[in-house]
Amino acid sequence: MSTILIIDDDELFNQMMKTALEVKGYEVETASNGKEAKALYQNKKYDVIVTDIIMPDVDGYEVILDLRRMGMSDRTIAVSAGGRTAADDYLLTAKHFDVACTFNKPIDIQQFRDKVEEIIKSHQ
Numbered sequence: 001m002s003t004i005l006i007i008d009d010d011e012l013f014n015q016m017m018k019t020a021l022e023v024k025g026y027e028v029e030t031a032s033n034g035k036e037a038k039a040l041y042q043n044k045k046y047d048v049i050v051t052d053i054i055m056p057d058v059d060g061y062e063v064i065l066d067l068r069r070m071g072m073s074d075r076t077i078a079v080s081a082g083g084r085t086a087a088d089d090y091l092l093t094a095k096h097f098d099v100a101c102t103f104n105k106p107i108d109i110q111q112f113r114d115k116v117e118e119i120i121k122s123h124q
Contacts, residue, residue: 002120003027003044007037007063008052008079013105017050020109021116034058038066046075047120048100053080053090060090064097073098075119077112081105 004026006017014030021028029046031037035057041049049067053060060078067076078094079102080087091102100119103112 001025001027002047003029004048004050004116005029005031005037005040005046006050007031007034007055007060008050009033009055010052013052017107017112020113024113024117026116034060034063034066037063041067041070041072046072047123048075048077048116050077050079053078053094054082061093061097064094064099068097074100075123076100077115077119078102079105079107 004021006014006028008014009032018028018030029040031040033055038058051060051063064073064076064078067073076099078091078099080090087104094102101115
């Protein structure tokens with residue numbers, strides 16, 4: 001069974017995405033910020049990691065850079081609804097860190113699930 005980690009400070013988003021992936025048979029864990037997430041991905045291998053960009057404590061850029069050092073940026077999906085600037089600005093920066101793909105919030109669930117499956121298949 002493939003395991004996915006979702007990192008977002010929006011608990012409702014975490015639960016929505018978790019449910020959307022669990023119904024497809026994935027094991028899904030969530031974290032509310034990068035600090036929490038780091039404790040998880042340092043000790044467990046995930047097939048896909050989904051991270052929001054704007055979060056308290058440790059933001060998504062720090063998570064992505066950490067995962068990049070671990071050789072896992074190609075398993076990472078960056079998501080954003082924006083903040084001080086438009087979501088596209090944040091996601092463009094994330095693309096420079098070699099993430100597998102990016103999604104603007106609100107996310108098209110079917111496109112998201114398709115991308116998760118594609119990432120998993122490319123690493124088998």
